[in-house]
Amino acid sequence: MPGGAWTGNDREHNDACHERWLEVQSRRTDQPSYRDKWFDEQCGGCQFWIALSGELGQDWGVCTGPGSTFDGRVRFEHDGCDSFALREDGSFG
Incomplete structure (x- = not known):
């Protein structure tokens, strides 16, 4: 590929992905299935979440949690699941 691998730094493309993925990859906080504890246990703070x-x-x-139903899937940093594992250093994102 000329110039090397595409890095994904295209604002229009990324904005479109963000909007599309919010609809299909993430649960909204106002949904009945969204649990209150996930406000404090968001994917971005989980040891198994690796930023793109x-x-x-x-x-x-991407979730890499072996016990998570989202293992191997792209996840929004503010979503959550029952397999949350706090990062030892307390970092987020």
Whole structure:
């Protein structure tokens, strides 16, 4: 590929992904299935959440939690699940 691998740093593309993924990859906090504890246990603070590179990595990452139903899926940093495991260093995102 000329110039190397595409890094995903295209604002229009990333904004479209963000909006599309919010609809299909993330649960809204006003949904009945969203649990109150997830406000404090968001994906971005889980030891199994790995941020994507580039601009999309500011809000999106991949779940690598072996016990999570989201293992291997792109997740919004503010979503949550019952397999949350706090990062030892307390970092987020």
